[in-house]
Amino acid sequence: MKVIKKNEELSGSNFDRFRTAMVEVRFSSARSDIENSNASAQEYKMLSLDLMDEVTKENGDNKNSVSNIVEKWVTRLKPRYWQEDLVEFCQSKDDIVMAYEVRKDNEQAFIIVMDDSTIDENVLQYNDFGFEMLKKYVEINDFMVLDVITCSGIEYMFDEVNTIYKRG
């Protein structure tokens, strides 16, 4: 009986290790998927909440560790809010028609589209703003200020083009 009990303990211990390893694999895979996704901050938020609900249902003891992981993700995602700065800037200017977030070769940039880029004062001011954004957010690699004519047909130059502002 004594031997059997020992085996049972060992078996339980192995199961715990196996379960821990599986959880790590699951989280590692999920983390990788999230890192490679192009979801918006809002979509990440929804995903985090869903994950927390799911894991809390599965195992209440894991709630705190999951909260910590989610908190780290959210902290890391905060720089994505550069789009909000850009939208706020565009909203404050009457002659900005659109703003795009573009990606190519894993690099991220934005394009401001004006009604008319031949107005020196405005086009230079928007370039100044672009330089400020480059300094403020390390994940932005470049920017361009164009107008409705000069930006026409540029989509094919990028892997991805997302509209993040459109004048109402």
Add this chain to the structure above:
Amino acid sequence: MPTAQEHKKKYQDNKEVLNSVFDCNNKLHCNWIVTISFYISLHIIEAKLAKEQNLHSRDHKQRDEMIENCGLFSRNVKSKYKQLKSNCWSARYSKNDMAPTIANQMKRFAEEIEAEVFPEQNK
């Protein structure tokens, strides 16, 4: 790597071609006027970097970093150069042609960059 003098010669040669061959009112010329204006400004920038700090860039990205960090150029020069670069890129790759108004503006931006970076050239 080209010297400051070699960069100067390059942008002066480009200027001569721009002024003698191309016409801003001719729509067929506008894409090239924008492109040449950008390369004039590029060689002005390179000449200054080479002359003042013996800096030479390998590509556009490295040049942009040098422009930002060298402390030689005003915000005015940086923004005009950036706009020349953006429009040059658009002139080559977008489906629409540059308008004469933009060609004129880019030609003027290159002249203004030269006037600020090498004021002695215009005396």
